Amino acid sequence: MIRDDLRKQRIETPSWAYGNSGTRFKVFAQPGVPRDPYEKVADAAQVHRFTGIAPTVALHIPWDRVPDYGHLASHARELGLGIGAINANVFQDDDYKLGSVTNPDPVVRRKAVHHLLECADIMDATGSDTLKLWFADGTNYPGQDDIRARQDRLAEALGIVHERLGDGQRLLLEYKLFEPAFYVTDVPDWGTAYAHCVKLGPKAQVVVDTGHHAPGTNIEFIVAFLLREGKLGGFDFNSRFYADDDLMAGSADPFQLFRIMFEVVRGGGYTDEVAFMLDQCHNVEPKIAGQIRSVMNVQEATAKALLVDRVALAAAQGEGDVLEANAVLMDAYATDVRPLLASVRTEMGVDPDPMAAYAKSGYFAKICADRVGGAQAGWGP
């Protein structure tokens, strides 16, 4: 049963994880980095090849703009991958300095909405069923713009996009406490995203990025709450200690990741409707290996969550036995699930040790040798 559940897990990796990235201080270039979306997809295929549970790759537009999206999707399919979420980008054009869909200038707003609609077209062309919307919009200074008017503009843009979606398509609205806006962020928390999604209707759901919360926020509470409301669309997994959100999932607080996965399981969210996506760019560690490790970290947290003895837990909770209820949960967390996962992988026909298998495969040496010349992909057009 647990083995079945583990076998059917699906974790999506993002195309932008394979390109160069960094902080505002420095982007450190790495060898072997893709030069175009096709090479990114090829790298994503390696993560699936060695983990067996990463069968889709998310695209980011315009970073992954190609002349023929159907062709890119075919390329992915040949490598065993599907196209996952289409991620819109309305933050890297000079016009967006003061916002995209919330900009005080209606010309800029129209441009932004136009881009969002283009992303919907790309969903049609690639077969993607998910449009992921993260807005960098906000302000840096008190008074800079009208907080409430920006919500009106946001609602209007979301309405247009929601209207455009076809059957079987949905939009996921992401929230983030801060950055790149430093005073007001227009979608700063789950409450804001939730309120907009409720008004939009059933095709709109909230996506929880694990790195986007204020200190002290109980993320698993949000997960449980959104599942109860039918509004949890998925996750952007990553880790952070303070405020970045690009460390490998589970690397900063593996216990938190376990608690989140437990609420997913308990709340009936361990289905295809809740998308498990990674959203992290590795600055100092190798990119493909970093993604493999992240997928494994999510997988280990999932295995532990599935191991929780929910009957014993409910009994202890019902009796108000605080220590026993906590102990039931901690027993699962303390379990070393690596042998179980090695065995499941073998059943699935992948190597029991994905990191070692990838290292031995020679893929990294090959791309370092092949990918010379051309412009390395990274953040930016």
Added chain:
Amino acid sequence: MIRDDLRKQRIETPSWAYGNSGTRFKVFAQPGVPRDPYEKVADAAQVHRFTGIAPTVALHIPWDRVPDYGHLASHARELGLGIGAINANVFQDDDYKLGSVTNPDPVVRRKAVHHLLECADIMDATGSDTLKLWFADGTNYPGQDDIRARQDRLAEALGIVHERLGDGQRLLLEYKLFEPAFYVTDVPDWGTAYAHCVKLGPKAQVVVDTGHHAPGTNIEFIVAFLLREGKLGGFDFNSRFYADDDLMAGSADPFQLFRIMFEVVRGGGYTDEVAFMLDQCHNVEPKIAGQIRSVMNVQEATAKALLVDRVALAAAQGEGDVLEANAVLMDAYATDVRPLLASVRTEMGVDPDPMAAYAKSGYFAKICADRVGGAQAGWGP
């Protein structure tokens, strides 16, 4: 116009601010502290006497339990006060160790709901139109109880209470990041309170306690958002630097208080429908004087908010002139509004310097002399 607005401001003080309070480490007793609700009301009347804008006092049940609530209300009326919000207390009975309305034990839940309904009766008896609900409910440990089931129980209890409310009565649901629960708080943020209030209906609104947020939270954004949704019921004003919520309003971050008041004004919330309440207990400073000072701090922030040149602001915002828009706001904040307020007070027939007038009044010396013997009021039954 600004003078008119300032004259009509109403800030409610809480009965519990006049009793002894402290931290978990120590409650420092003060001289002259009330021994019963009647004496608390008398102290609240002093705040109104010297500020002219604090005409109601909030009650806290069971701390303010009396045999005849109508009589208490009459007593208040004679002192020039009305009864403001009724604050329910379902956190100081041994039964509530693991929660009140969210307790896993249905017997405890029924007891808690019964108390909430008693508070509604007290509303009828005192003429109060507002029931303020803050739940200390939550858990301390992962696994201790089922996060989602607790939401179900909460929704059920709120539904019963909402149903009970008469015409012209409403409930305000308060949220708080943490404390006294340390792992999950059942209503931890505005999103949770908002979602419950939307489901309950028009008699349910959110109350924003300025001390109940995670670090980095933009409170004025929440204010603007809730006003846009018609769900801002009022404020519990107080200050904090890190995590307490009992310092005098405006004492830790007067600029934040100004920004909040500006959003109230801008969002059309400067009406009787949004209640301005203090919720703060003074540990080391004298209680009545501390309340007077707090009322004045809110008043000064309000005056500055009303002074903002909104036409100039909108123009600068529309042009995307970041520095000018910020400057317009800051010009109002930099203004010394004390002379204006002194003048408004004189117009209203109160002393232009409330702190000095209170000090000269001899009231404090009188209560210190009179209130010997009896048990000082404080937190607790």
Added chain:
Amino acid sequence: MIRDDLRKQRIETPSWAYGNSGTRFKVFAQPGVPRDPYEKVADAAQVHRFTGIAPTVALHIPWDRVPDYGHLASHARELGLGIGAINANVFQDDDYKLGSVTNPDPVVRRKAVHHLLECADIMDATGSDTLKLWFADGTNYPGQDDIRARQDRLAEALGIVHERLGDGQRLLLEYKLFEPAFYVTDVPDWGTAYAHCVKLGPKAQVVVDTGHHAPGTNIEFIVAFLLREGKLGGFDFNSRFYADDDLMAGSADPFQLFRIMFEVVRGGGYTDEVAFMLDQCHNVEPKIAGQIRSVMNVQEATAKALLVDRVALAAAQGEGDVLEANAVLMDAYATDVRPLLASVRTEMGVDPDPMAAYAKSGYFAKICADRVGGAQAGWGP
């Protein structure tokens, strides 16, 4: 080797953990709670009986004031316990409302210093070698007192106490971000404690309370730094999610506790000179069982820290292999050390399952039956 290290671990429990405690909102009384220091020591002995690694108990003065400290120490010795750190309390007297050793009033300062010297006398009487100093001192409002003058007063008081200490005695200075002071805390961070200890001399060291830091603080860095400077005196272990510091050690972030223990081991601090103490009071869970569980949590983190393959780690670090270095550390953390610890316990002659053994022992039922009448111990005189 690891087994030897685990056998020699010593974790001290605090007498005040066995009494009633709570938050500022409510102290929930529990059955079987001690009525006097002798009963607290008896409860501490149970923790040692079932874990084998908790052979000392810390006292808190005046909570544990007895007529004859030598007699109390003998009582402890008969139960197999030694007296650990003496904890001074200069925060629960009305005189200390505005501070103890940093109070603007020299009379209050002298009273506080006198109490600290009394604690040194109790060290002599009980054979304790450690004086633990935590000051609740600070201010709630900007301007309330002179920040710098308070440091002068603090330095003077510490100098007197340090001077008083005999050979083989030391003082540990604790720091805490906030609470009960809400604006300035006079010893808010490790830097302040460290600077004072350096000036005092070799008998003064810093104690790290794991619950006393700002969000985002890297505690293991502080541990490594203080060990490098020879100034780490010990730990007060506990957990917190946001700002309380009384949850069971390791319950909120077991990975952090592991990282801390790893720095202790790596920095040569796994010796008798660095005291491992618990400082946590259980509000909703049973007290003795909560302490046993906490001791086990620290023990599990220690076992994992000892399991780290430091040769492999150093090699990966030297090569700049980020993923491999992280993996070496995580391999140890992912290990289920419970079987190892069960085996070590059996070797030590204690039950392999301390929680179950304590539950079966009937001790709790016995104290619930015996300890009726009398005043339950708790926070306060």
Added chain:
Amino acid sequence: MIRDDLRKQRIETPSWAYGNSGTRFKVFAQPGVPRDPYEKVADAAQVHRFTGIAPTVALHIPWDRVPDYGHLASHARELGLGIGAINANVFQDDDYKLGSVTNPDPVVRRKAVHHLLECADIMDATGSDTLKLWFADGTNYPGQDDIRARQDRLAEALGIVHERLGDGQRLLLEYKLFEPAFYVTDVPDWGTAYAHCVKLGPKAQVVVDTGHHAPGTNIEFIVAFLLREGKLGGFDFNSRFYADDDLMAGSADPFQLFRIMFEVVRGGGYTDEVAFMLDQCHNVEPKIAGQIRSVMNVQEATAKALLVDRVALAAAQGEGDVLEANAVLMDAYATDVRPLLASVRTEMGVDPDPMAAYAKSGYFAKICADRVGGAQAGWGP
């Protein structure tokens, strides 16, 4: 007296504030941005021209690398400016991916130290007396490198640089909680910087960047403490709401800036020995105007700090009169100091309204017209 103090204030602006900057998501280019260090110095001269209190400009190496530093200093002198602090940059070379002076590779460490020594040479060549050291060094993952060994390496590098400094030269060591390192930062807090500076000797002091602290940190406490120890070298002023540190000084929390300036004044730090520097790069607002506004914000906070009635304050503090002591401080803060500063400016021969005067000067239009072609300066080589 206050006027004299205000006239002698000196606030240094940073050369990098005049170039393009942004977040990791996007750098928005602005018109009129300098193409070389000479143009940056010219822009800095405008800030001094209109404020009268910004007579030096800080350089950043290698961003401001020129063939002849003496010539650049002469150019500055002709524009009425001196060269302020030399800021070393050991974070933008691919070699520094895993650290500079703390890198595990000794070759990289030597390269980094060599750069720091080059900066000392530039001090000699430009007449700068201050070397400001900020290290981006740290790690992203637990286990990535040895926390303690990195401190050894840091101490060694600092020792070499300190040794190199001539008479009248000093180094300022900066600390920062996080970013760009996300797990361990090698100089994360003032305690670390302080401990290193004490060991280095009298030529080493701590610099406080107001944007580099954990949430809830009381920065004015740190200022007071460092002044008491003679180790406060200066400030990098800027603002932040959550975690960025590039907003205009005083824009996020003007009350905090006032409290900091008050501790500077009270602690005897309002002298040439404590350097007041801005360190902020404007992303969405015009650069020169943003610097002028920031200088004015610091000036206003200083004026208010100088206005505090310290005799009345000390009296209230001595009596333990919490409300009165707070009121004395707040009276100064509530004062509108803009008329005073306008008058002081007129005395100094600068326009009473620097922002308006700069706007009218036509300088911005001129540089927009002149500075076409060439590569705009920004972060990066």
